[in-house]
Amino acid sequence: MLILTLGTQASASTWIFNAVRALFSVNEIHAASAMSEEGYQFLGMVPPDFDHFILKSHRIDNNLINLARLSSAKVIVTSRDPRDVLVSQKERFDSEYRDQIGALSRSLVSIASIPASLNMMQLQYEDRFFERSDTIRRLASFLSLPVTDEQCESIFAALSPESVRAQISTWVSEAAPRDTQEWDMATHWHAGHLGDGRSGKWVGALPDVARKAAEGALAPFHAPKDFRSEETFWSPYLFNGPETDGGGAVTLSVNGEASLLVHGPYLCLPVGRWMMRPVLKAPSDGRLIAIKMDAYTYADDRGVMEMKTLVLPIATKKTPSLEIDVVDHLHPLEFRLYSVNDGRKGSFEFGGVRLKYLGESSNLGLHPAMSRVA
Incomplete structure (x- = not known):
């Protein structure tokens, strides 16, 4: 057994x-x-x-x-x-x-x-x-x-x-373990194992920025919620970039040259087809800014999953999105924004990424030599 x-x-x-x-x-x-x-x-x-x-x-x-x-x-x-x-x-x-x-x-x-x-x-x-x-x-x-x-x-x-x-x-x-995370090989107890066991201990202890990031990125996968119907949100706090520690929308500047503006959060998603839609606010001065966005996976033999170039301000009501097929739930995912080499300068706001489960992946995940029998 x-x-x-x-x-x-x-x-x-x-x-x-x-x-x-x-x-x-x-x-x-x-x-x-x-x-x-x-x-x-x-x-x-x-x-x-x-x-x-x-x-x-x-x-x-x-x-x-x-x-x-x-x-x-x-x-x-x-x-x-x-x-x-x-x-x-x-x-x-x-x-x-x-x-x-x-x-x-x-x-x-x-x-x-x-x-x-x-x-x-x-x-x-x-x-x-x-x-x-x-x-x-x-x-x-x-x-x-x-x-x-x-x-x-x-x-x-x-x-x-x-x-x-x-x-x-x-x-x-x-x-004589070297640190609190070294465990007994039989029981797996370790020196730092026992806390106070309280439930609801996050109230008054967890900073708002971490709480909001956790609620957006993790709560949809914690029962009784269901990620298939709940929106997942990756807060700017989870990304690497300028001034993301505050958790709110961050201002990103472009100088007319190609550069990586923000990247992260290296979190996981269940297998299936997903939509990624960044929260972007166009510059208030009306200047046009071209940026690129892509989704990257660290799965074996994979790299950029989809890439798009967009111009701010966006003519349509909704920000363009990326659609990706997640084939392994333990491979971290990365969303990236870049400036482009077009000489245009300006700034815009990045407010995180909204994710929605679209359904089963079009990639069945079968080995090429295998076949599925109905």
Whole structure:
């Protein structure tokens, strides 16, 4: 049996991982366990003499999704309000908000990309599943493993904050980890693992610029929202360029020469066809400015996905858009604006990028030597 414990950072996915390990242990069933976020990497970890493998991951690639589907794996997913995750990671590891939004993008898009046909159990941090012994019983039932009331309470007690702190303290004294993100290879607990566990902690703690960026870029991929019907928004805060740290619209100047004006945000999107529409405000003096925009993917053997040249102010009501086919949900995407070498000078405002899911990709993602059978 393959069991995947998949969750966003700071969503108690390690708690679930260790609860599953304990359920196999009390049933005296040998199960190997590890952490991996790449399908090919995982296959190299499986010992030859084990029939059960428990895999912990914050994101899941296409190889692992296909393996889970073909092997009838059991998938346990944990998620948490992305705004609380950002604050938790900042408190425990001093993570930069923009960097963490990138990591959360990979995790949330992975979860949103899991086929509904998989055998899946979903747990929401805000429901406080890690504070109830009944969660152990639910896990046992999902995994078709017997567990007595006594075993259930014993496992739950071993996963209490006090017990986990004691385990971490013992491990730190014996292993002397170099930093707070180095973990115990068996349990995956690490020195910076336990926070205060509060829900809604982002209120008053998360700067507005990071909150708005997270809500626009991440919320559409966090249940119960559905990216297929929700607009995704990449705030200027997520881009590299002049004065983007403020999060609001930024003024970009062109000097008549070709140059890169703004680029980013290196976030992920689920597989499918997407529309990218930049938010642009034309110069108030009526001068014409020519700029180029393109979408770039870091997928293998890919580069510029689409490019357009446009002149500001725009004659039509809507800013021209780019339409792209995303073929791998874990490859970061980049939107770029350039000035052109035409001698014209001026400035305009960039207010981010709006994205809309259009439907399934026209590229089926099949290997040229494969065929699809109806």
